[in-house]
Structure formats: C-alpha cells, structure tokens
Amino acid sequence: MTAEVKPAAMQLTERQEARRRRILHASARLASRGGFDAVQMREVAENSGVALGTLYRYFPSKVHLLVATMQDQLQHMHETLRKRPPTEEEPAARVAQTLMRAFRALQREPHLADAMVRALTFADRSVSPEVDTVSRLTTAIILDAMGLDDSPTAEQLSAVRVIEHTWHSALITWLSGRASIAQVKIDIETVCRLIDLTAPAPAG
Amino acid sequence: MTAEVKPAAMQLTERQEARRRRILHASARLASRGGFDAVQMREVAENSGVALGTLYRYFPSKVHLLVATMQDQLQHMHETLRKRPPTEEEPAARVAQTLMRAFRALQREPHLADAMVRALTFADRSVSPEVDTVSRLTTAIILDAMGLDDSPTAEQLSAVRVIEHTWHSALITWLSGRASIAQVKIDIETVCRLIDLTAPAPAG
DNA sequence: CGCTAGCCTAGAACGAGTTCCAGTGACTCG
C-alpha cells in the first residue's frame, strides 16, 4: 500500500490525510452544535477515532485546530462564491454583495462561525502562519469579487485590508449579539465605499 | 465607619470600592508583565489581598475582569486625549491622529494591550453589557476627535463604527505580529477617509 | 447582649486544555 514517504516539508500519507480530514470534520461538527466550548479536544479525538496525543500532533492546540477548520470552510466558500459571481456592476457593490452572501452562509451555522471566529481572534503569535493563510484567503475572495482587470494598486490593497478588518470585527459584534444583521449590512456597505474612493483612473 | 448601604443598583461601600480598585490594579499589573496568560485568577486574588471567591463575586470571569480593566484604561486614555486635542484641521486627520496617539500609548504596554484586546474579542454574550461600555467609550473618543459642531449624522455614525472595527482588528493583527505599525497607520488613515466621505453639508 | 443576614476567607473540588509516558504496531533497511 502506497509508500509513505515524508520529504521534510510535512507531506502526509494517504492514511494521515484521511486522519486529518476526519479530525477537521469532527471539529466542524462539534462546533456546529455548540460553538467554541463544544469543541472539546478529547471529544474531537474520540469522534475522529484518534488518540488525544495524535490529535495534538496534527494540531498543536485547540486554536490551531479551529483556525485550520476555518481555512477549510473558507476554501469551500471561496469555490462556492466563485461559481456564482456577484451580479452587481460597481466593484464596491460587488464586494458588498459577496460579503453579505458569505455572511448569510455563516448565519446558517452560527455556532460554527462563532467557534472559528473566536479562535481566529484569540490566536496568539504561535498561530500567525495559519491566521495569515486565512487572511490571504479572505483577501482573495474580496479581490475576486472586485473583478479587477489589472492587479490592484497599493491603495486598493489598503482598502481591502480595511474591509477585512471591518468584516471580522462586524462578524464578532454580530456573533456576540451586539449588532443586528441590518447593522452589519450597513457597516459592510459603508466600508465598501472605500473601494470607489480608491479606484485607479477615471472616477475620482 | 461609614454606613454600608446598598440601594438595589450595586452601590459599593468604600471598602468595596477599594477592593475593586486593588483588583483592577493587580490585573493591570499582571497583564503588563505577561499578557492574557499572565493574568491568573489565583494570582490576581492574592496580589489584591482578596479571596478567590471574592474576586469572582466582583468579576464573574477572567474575561469580565479584563474587559473591566480595559474600561478603566480607556477612561484614563480618554481624559489624557481630551487634555491634548488633535492639532490637525480636517476631521479625518484629527481622528487618525488621535487613534495613532492611542495606539502609541498601547505600544508602551503591549502585553497589557494584548490581554485587554484578547479578552474583548473573546467575550461572549454574557459580557455584552461591559463590552458595549467599552465600545461607547471608544465611540466617544472618536467623536471627540472629530470636533463636530452639531451632533453626528447617521452616516457619520456608520463611519465611526467602521473606524472602530478597523481599529480593533488592526490592533489585533499588530499584537499578534502580523502587521507592522506602519501598516496599522496606513489602515487607520485609509479608513478615516470615510469621514470626509460622510461629511454633512458643504464638502462632497 | 445575643440573633440574623451578608460578605469574606481558606481551601477543596471539578472540568477541560495540554503534556507526558510506556507500550504497540507498521514500515524500512540490513
């Protein structure tokens, strides 16, 4: 059965890939039920048929695990969004539309969203690489939505970063019940006006 | 010694007020040293000369404690900032200047900032009232910096909310080492352009 | 003065994240 090589840079064998998937799946399932607190490492280990020590070998902490779960979910979402690109014309509107779609997707699994976002913002330096990956994925989603012809300008990238900030923070306030969906929509639309503001050539 | 009355709405006696202060002080001191993890409830209790159970009577969780600590620090900062209002002319520049000042103040105690911000974003629904207070304080600081003559429009309030989102999230990325101070400055300045965009009458 | 009601103290106890350890099993190399 398939030689299990491991050339330095963390190449997983099939078995290991399968284990990893089982773990991520169990994590997402538990998170969907009861959010951050419901993702208990012992239970994740049990549900994915893996010893606790092994779970920790794959994901060195609960936060790592949940951030990886978020990566996974974001990838799905990115593909889904790609398949149905925004219908709006203006970049700002396109981005706002896309983010609100993503938002509604998260709404369907609020506990899961809670777990992932809490992990993301609670992550310390030891999780930076993984959090960065999530950030890059989010950036990619937004840039896709903008539908640019050329590569973005520095100004536009700043605007995108600010949009990401707003997106995360708005998500948190919604998840902790301090803002309504309507509120979030307004905030997203407000921040997206920055895109028009930083459009490169003709519009001013 | 001073009658200890308690009229329904959590009025503290002098002794109790003193205890509360000692606790907050110990919390801030420990946080300054080693951030979120260094604030250990047993140690806070010991350092403030109070039993563990009492600590929990005053602050029902570590997150409550740290959010209260943040309230405290923000109040200080608000007063400090009030004393030296921003020198810039334009509202957007004034807000950016003020936020960068606040940012540099936090830079001086990065561990403390870390602890407070992590607590803030990790807070769940049970801490909503306290988190809301922090949010209102932040809003007040920004509105002060804008130096408006009249009360802000709904549009301006949206812009302020987005600025707050950006502020918190940028702070997190800086604290977790994923963005430089220069980066944060750019983001703050970028988002502050929303203020010009939402100015009420003459400018457009 | 003695009673009652609260708040406080000291410390045990419990739960979940994390670490550690001894043993086992599978695959590789000789």
Next chain:
DNA sequence: CGAGTCACTGGAACTCGTTCTAGGCTAGCG
C-alpha cells in the same frame, strides 16, 4: 527474518479557570 524507527494508542498527570463548602467577621436589630 531481525532490528530499528517512528507514528499511534491509552491513559495518567498537571495547570488554571471556575464552582462549592464550611466557617468567621461585621452590622444592624430586638
């Protein structure tokens, strides 16, 4: 085939947030 290596297993152990218990102190009141 035999030996070594390394990932995996099962479970104990440790830490720290949180809760609980028993008892003591103060303040007001009859």
